[in-house]
Amino acid sequence: MTVDPAAMRMTQSSVRAANLALVLSRIPGQQGTISRADIAAQVGMTRSTVSRLVDDLIMGGLVREGGTTAGARGRPAVPLSLQKGTVVSLGLEINIERIVATVVDLAGEMIDVQQRDLDVLGLSPADAVALLMELANTALESRPDGARLTGAVLALPGLLDRTGTRVLRAPNLGWEGVSPSDFWDLTVDGDPVPLRCANDVDCSALTVLRDDPQASFIYVTGEVGIGSAIAIDGALLTGRSGWAAELGHVCVDPDGELCGCGSVGCLETVVGARALLDRHGYPDLDSLIADAESGQDAAVTVITEVAVALGIALGAALNLLDVENIRLGGHLGRLEPLLRDRLAAELDRRVLWAQHSGIETQVVEDAPLRAAMGAGLSGLGRVLTDPASWIDPILV
Structure with a gap:
């Protein structure tokens, strides 16, 4: 039987991508306390395999090492954490009494918060999104040099379609059949920033799960x-x-x-x-x-x-x-x-x-800020689920 080399490379690449995601998934809930050996034990991989994957995640700017800590035996353990300030997302919220824009990094820290308290019911959807873009641009001024932006997620109090683009019904906000992306035109470094919408309380819950x-x-x-x-x-x-x-x-x-x-x-x-x-x-x-x-x-x-x-x-x-x-x-x-x-x-x-x-x-x-922060975490989710697509362009 002849093995197609291209198919073999694709299989190897897919396995590596899945393993990178698996290793990275162990860190968020155990930041600063989990080591390479701990990950190997938890996921059932060899220490050498995990170590190579962690090295790639570190070189790709997603993971950082802390100071060594003494273990029960053998070499001192080196704790791992998600890297701060290298990958960020815009976490946004439009609610009844406020509009918020935050910049959230992979470590779950809010780098900046811009908030305007006002009666949003008095604004049209277009005006509300225009103000949101203004706040987002201001918040992005605090983005660390070289930080990559994953996109923007907007938390809204209502039902959304499956694609996260259309508000089907938001009774308290007074929006029905509104597509916020129709009014969204934000660019960063010359590139358009995609906008996705999510339910505000689902976003808040992500901060609890973090x-x-x-x-x-x-x-x-x-x-x-x-x-x-x-x-x-x-x-x-x-x-x-x-x-x-x-x-x-x-x-x-x-x-x-x-x-x-x-x-x-x-x-x-x-x-x-x-x-x-x-x-x-x-x-x-x-x-x-x-x-x-x-x-x-x-x-x-x-x-x-x-x-x-x-x-x-x-x-x-x-x-x-x-x-x-x-x-x-x-x-x-x-x-x-x-x-x-x-x-x-x-x-x-x-x-x-x-x-x-x-x-x-x-x-x-701190429930009022959790929706915007959770929206930012949601925007960073695709980095955690597919880190290979973020680190491989850097490693090549």
Whole structure:
């Protein structure tokens, strides 16, 4: 049998590319603590093979070595981390009350943040994207010399098509059938910067997974409305079309208020920040928290109402998904100390397996910036999944 040399080279190249991605995938969740020997043990490769692959990743500017640390026996271990400032992405967000542009590097650090707080509902999509480009250009001025730009990802509060180019429906933003790329015309070093869109809460969840790559959780965050994301063993559960995890539009009161989505009694109409404050006459969340902490009956009633509504929606989700960890962000994270006992009691009552396995609730801090940062991480994802395409042009 004759072996085609070109096919053999292609096979070898494909195997090397897959191995580079496998080795690189072990570093993000173990930065500064994992060594070449550790990776070899985890992925089942020989140390010499892993060492060659790591050398390529270092020469390609994706990985860096730290100082040696003493091991139990043999040579001191050299910890590996993702390289800072060599590959960056634009992480962007357009939301109801702000427009944000960040530059995020492969190590997960925000090199720069440009934010404009304003009423986005008063802008047309074209004007909003024009302002976004202005902020993006300013943020890119902080890009390290020689850093390669992977592209731009825009986090938006709504449903998107599978390609990430068209907003199918964003009720709170007032956008429907909008393609932000139609108004996007950003160039860097003479080259156009491609734009892709993603759901804002999915992007936020990526920042949580960055710190805990194998985590399983339901992440619920809120500002004006309610957004959520689901992770199972480190992978976002997005659904066939990318529309999963819309917990904010689960019905918790069939006789309730009309939601911006067109349905009635959605969780968002009860616990969304704007609906919550408007319905109970509080000027801001601080006032509600202060009254609840002082034990005023009206505020305590509001907190109970929020806990019950969350318990209904989250209880149904936990029964379906068998996930034990809840992460609360945004205004729900701020309310968590007040909600904790009431929400736990509601979940104990509603979740079938609650008495057999504990349900943990955690607060996700800095939720407002997480969407833009997660969008940047999303834009860097293709470097992590296909590092060969990024390092080989440098190594040749």
